[in-house]
Amino acid sequence: MKRSPALVLYWTPKSTVALDSQTGRRTPLAHELVPYVVALTEWTSPADVASRHPDLGAAGDVEALFEGLAQRGIFQREDDAPSASPWADWSPEAAFFHFGTRDGRYAKHPESDAYDVTLRAKARQVPxxxxxxxxxxxxxxxxxxxxxxxxxxxxxxxxxxxxxxxxxxxxxxxxxxxxxxxxxxxxxxxxxxxxxxxxxxxxxxxxxxxxxxxxxxxxxxxxxxxxxxxxxxxxxxxxxxxxxxxxxxxxxxxxxxxxxxxxxxxxxxxxxxxxxxxxxxxxxxxxxxxxxxxxxxxxxxxxxxxxxxxxxxxxxxxxxxxxxxxxxxxxxxxxxxxxxxxxxxxxxxxxxxxxxxxxxxx
Ligand SMILES: Cc1cc2nc3c(=O)[nH]c(=O)nc-3n(C[C@H](O)[C@H](O)[C@H](O)COP(=O)(O)O)c2cc1C
Known part of the structure; x- marks a missing residue:
């Protein structure tokens, strides 16, 4: 496995977030895993990583950990690595923005004045x-x-x-x-x-x-x-x-x-x-x-x-x-x-x- 090529890491006050800038998939990442994600630029087997980093646990533990990271799009598996993304030339900046801001979340009842009520309250605090x-x-x-x-x-x-x-x-x-x-x-x-x-x-x-x-x-x-x-x-x-x-x-x-x-x-x-x-x-x-x-x-x-x-x-x-x-x-x-x-x-x-x-x- 290796880390996904389009990964962007950023930090909120409380957590590290990994965003795949070519799919928009966003997932929290435990702080202690960041160094491994940063280092894994070449195809590497979980067993190899386990032997070099015993602190991560036995080979089976590392394999399970990597599998989880692959399922969340943070790592790629060698046998199903996607071909070059059509967004490669516009990555990471434009791809990050494009995929990261797609599909807004909208109120089910736009005719309801719930948001206006919120804004009226806001206007009293912050004109x-x-x-x-x-x-x-x-x-x-x-x-x-x-x-x-x-x-x-x-x-x-x-x-x-x-x-x-x-x-x-x-x-x-x-x-x-x-x-x-x-x-x-x-x-x-x-x-x-x-x-x-x-x-x-x-x-x-x-x-x-x-x-x-x-x-x-x-x-x-x-x-x-x-x-x-x-x-x-x-x-x-x-x-x-x-x-x-x-x-x-x-x-x-x-x-x-x-x-x-x-x-x-x-x-x-x-x-x-x-x-x-x-x-x-x-x-x-x-x-x-x-x-x-x-x-x-x-x-x-x-x-x-x-x-x-x-x-x-x-x-x-x-x-x-x-x-x-x-x-x-x-x-x-x-x-x-x-x-x-x-x-x-x-x-x-x-x-x-x-x-x-x-x-x-x-
Ligand atoms: C967002 C945008 C950016 C553009 N940037 C440039 C530019 O940097 N230099 C330029 O000479 N023309 C620029 N144009 C004009 C286009 O080259 C022009 O619209 C195109 O050749 C079609 O010709 P028309 O506007 O006469 O229909 C731009 C047009 C748009 C909409």
Missing amino acids: QPAPTKLMSGPTLDLPTCAVQGSLADTLATRRTWRRFGRRALPLPALATLLHETFAVQRWGMVPGQGRVALKTSPSGGARHAIEAYVITLRVDGLKNGVFHYDAARKCLVDRQRVATPGQLAAALAHQRYFLRAAALVVMTAVFARAMWRYPYSRAYRSILTETGHLGQTFCLAATALQLAPFCTMAFRETDLEMLLGVDGINESAMYVVGVGTRPAGNVEQPGRIPQRLRHAER
């Missing part, structure tokens, strides 16, 4: 975090404009753009994009818990954990810098920080073509908002999903405004968080979208920009 973030700094009120065009046309013409026009983005267009995507459209009230924001995108439990920061590159009437979009007041708050092209290129995985856009929007998650209502790790899935909702709304709104949107997951969270001034622990960068004006000829650039074109554009 829910503010549904939007209020930052200090000079504010800039935003004029908006109307989004036009049919939904069908907008859906059909949305593309990821990697070439942009030289024209600056009019401020009302940026304001409209932010308003349509990130602003609080209405407030709701959950009795005993407090206000909840309602936006154009849905959000699990209306927690709306996502904040938006704008990095301006070429916006009419706006200096280049870092701004927080205040979703409640619908204004920009100047963070009084600059992001140099070099810093942005490094933060965006050297996708320099995006620096020719007019504005980047970094979505961050304020985890406490979701954690307050959902104190379990499966809720992280909601946060990832919600950035997708917002990203699509942003891209569609930009398309309807005849602009050139894009989205990217190729970035370094730490670099972006330093530019925004958020800590990466309570609030972390999750997704980046951006927008520019359309280039002459109105032609989007699917795929990577060929080297030849990159030079031609300078």
